[in-house]
Amino acid sequence: MKAGHPNTTAPNPFYRCAGPNCGLLKGASDRWWLIWTSFGDFNQPVLYLCPWDEEIAQKEGTLHVCGELCAQKLQSQFMGNVRESQVKRAGG
Numbered sequence: 001m002k003a004g005h006p007n008t009t010a011p012n013p014f015y016r017c018a019g020p021n022c023g024l025l026k027g028a029s030d031r032w033w034l035i036w037t038s039f040g041d042f043n044q045p046v047l048y049l050c051p052w053d054e055e056i057a058q059k060e061g062t063l064h065v066c067g068e069l070c071a072q073k074l075q076s077q078f079m080g081n082v083r084e085s086q087v088k089r090a091g092g
């Protein structure tokens with residue numbers, strides 16, 4: 001049976017791990033992490049990592065990560081991308 005509140009957003013959207021070659025689906029009790037990047041106040045690409053927070057998880061651009069290993073892979077990817085763009089900028 002469905003009860004009221006048609007205007008609230010779905011309480012249990014499906015989250016999939018953003019880790020390379022992972023794609024795990026998040027269960028209700030899994031302790032996941034969140035990663036996102038921003039230029040913030042520093043005019044430099046900054047990588048953010050924080051424990052799961054439902055509000056942050058729903059923000060655009062947030063990556064959902066199942067665990068330490070996938071977080072490390074994404075960090076590595078991020079660092080690679082930054083290096084690559086630095087090389088491009090320097091090389092002209």
Ligand SMILES: [Zn+2]
Nearest residue numbers: 017022066070
């Ligand atoms: Zn994963």
